[in-house]
Amino acid sequence: MFCGLTSIMWLHRKMQDAFFLIVGSRTCAHLMQSAAGVMIFAEPRFATAIIEERDLAGMADINEELNKTVSRLLERRPEIKLLFLVGSCPSEVIKLDLGRAAERLSMAYSPRVRILNYSGSGIETTFTQGEDACLTAMVPELPHTDAAELIVVGALADVVEDQFERIFEALGIGPVHFLPSRKPGHMPPVGPNTKFLLAQPWLRDTARTLEARGAMHLPALFPLGAEGTTSWLKVAADAFGVSAERFHAVTEMPRARAIRALARYHDTLAGKSLFCFPDSQLEIPLARFLSRELGMTLEEVGTPYLHSVHMADELALLPADVRISEGQDVDLQLDRCRDARPDITLCGLGLANPLEDEGLTTKWSIELVFTPIQGYEQCGDLAELFARPLIRRTRLAV
């Protein structure tokens, strides 16, 4: 499992005027270039301020060093409007107060640059929790509103965001805001009449912080598969007083299209067994989708963290006897996986090839975070991600 820093991989592309400065070690920098599997072409909007021996030994004032690093960075990248100081394992262990550093630097660079901080450290967060921590840090910065508007919370692929925006508009729910927003400088307003939908399952703290500002969470299935997407949209439609007829009229066509797209993969996937290693917190909604809409059987569903309230609706739809495991003990999970011999194993990059070598078919979980999979129009694509490794195995004759 990756640490929370890894979510910078998509956040830095989503927020075009933001920059992520990790305050950490060479390991953090190395993780960032290794985790994505590719180096991103353009100069990325993230970097690592690597703590060195002289910073730790007190030969250099670490706060002074951080000031200098930030000033150098902002000089070179004048287009940055929002800078995140991102804490790491080493910065947490030495108790470097990035909150105070962010306040201090904010005063120095206000109003040109806003400086926030959060921790992506691997001793507190895993992988997608980094996005939760980042969005949580943004919530206090959101402007106030009394309007009854909807916020969709959690980074989505641009194409998915556009599809949802069109559906909400057709339903007459609007304006709809997205957090994080891809529009530079845009911060969705929030207040006592705000309602929000979670587009991703890993947003525990963001939801809590939004609620603290008076916003109301609309609990729903996550928008994976036709069933999940319909539930997710319906909850919003009900909250905004959309009539059942209108909801049906707007969603009927795309829902039917999604079901048609899924039918193509039904024969490949139905009856096949699935074992999920914990990785992104998408595991439970995915297992619900794969078992209910594609007829797969579930051997074990691992998740790095289980939020019983946000997952309540999802869990209710899983077979009663399914084994859910929270957290990671990789050797024991591997033992269980080898015993189960599932038809397909959802796992991280470190495990995929070794399991393939043992004759198991795998799907890398990171691809699910980097691919548009939410919403009606992506249902087929999501099923295909699981069907492809199985189809490949039957086609290969080497």
Added chain:
Amino acid sequence: MQLTVWTYEGPPHVGAMRIATAMEGLHYVLHAPQGDTYADLLFTMIERRAKRPPVTYTTFEARDLGSDTAEIFKRAAKDAYERFRPQAMIVGASCTAELIQDDPGGLTKALDLPIPVIPLELPSYSKKENWGASETFYRLVRGLAAEQPKRPPNRLSRPTCNVLGPTALGFRHRDDVREITGLLFQLGIDVNVVAPLGATPQDLTRLPAADFNVSLYPEIADVAARFLEKEFGQPYSKTIPIGVGATNDFIVEVCGLAGIEVPDLSAFASNMPWWSRSVDSNYLTGKRVFIFGDGTHALAAARVAADELAFTVVGLGCYNREFARPVREAATELGLEALITEDYLEVEAAIARLQPELILGTQMERHIAKRLGIPCAVISAPVHVQDFPARYAPQMGFEGANVLFDTWVHPLIMGLEEHLLGMFREDFEFNDSAGASHLGGHGAAEKVSDAVAASEQTGEGAIAVLHWAPEAENELKKIPFFVRGKAKRNTEAFARDKHLETITLETLYDAKASYGR
């Protein structure tokens, strides 16, 4: 504090993982948080290894801090021993655990495991990956071989040597080992142990039995080789057999160390000398090449480029300061100043300024090259998944020399094509912005001129702005893209030298006459 986007080297515990993963029967217990497990994918994805690295991470969390992280370590070490039953273990800390000072060595000692346990001290805040690999290998060799008896005199059988340095995740280590082991065998020298790649801890105890050592990758093997020399009187080879000339020198050196006669070298044929001498290769003469990598590979590439392909080396550097000295010396001999840096932005700026026709570098330079539209071949770690080819493709020995010729020449425009592009610049189908026909490239032309413009914007600010007259600018566009950057740079330097403000057609051709090709 150092601001970094991409790094050439990982932290030192990744170096230790490269040793552990290369070996069999060794297990590494690493005191580290969950997030550090990302390093597994370097081996399973980038190198496509079918086995998980033999590493157990303790995966302590924030809530464990200050209470029982030492206990977590002990449990992990004990479980790892029981589950994997290794012949030996190495134990240590990653950057985060280093800060909490739990002393993995002492904790494991208290467990009293029935196998050798070698503690590693790898300072994460001052050292890097290659150092970590070298230190780990040295500690293993010292810990496992030091107690062995001095080698018995070996005068009955064929001379033997160890091949030291190849690791997991190394650039072409798998193939280099095969090539060099085969070469040594042909010379009449038997290989006693190859390490760390494929070796067990037990194999390391047999190291002292060899007559001498071959240090194939000095970044990793030299410290251990020096220890073996001091402790067991085993000399070690210093020549790195990359390229035809260096391979010949290597043969002479190892035959000397083995006490055997140097055989007739004509028996060891490489195609490379003839490929380079054949007339088709004429157009390679004086191609301007920029070289950057680890010290050893950069040095070797400079020699091959200059002596065996008749390229002109216009830039030479390395990212590992430990090996900067010989790189500086080699650069001075070539009339250059070596670029010693870990900052890839500095490397990019140097490349944009020099406008080479070919870049030989790491995966970082490959990205720079793509961005600037300059042909590139990879010669050194760090490398990516496409640099672990399915086929046999060593860098070392005579087959390695063939591979170098092919992979360095392939990215360039072919000779005749270069001429045609030079003659008929306005053919609507076959013009330079179409890129090299065998590569299906597109749009390289614009990128080069953009890069020149970019390098000037960021370059020395004192330079007065030069104006290009329209007809001179048009003429410049008729120069094929792969030399246009250089022509522009030369012409502007010429104009500045002559204190001209406007560059006309005349200036362009005056400059051409003054510089030659």
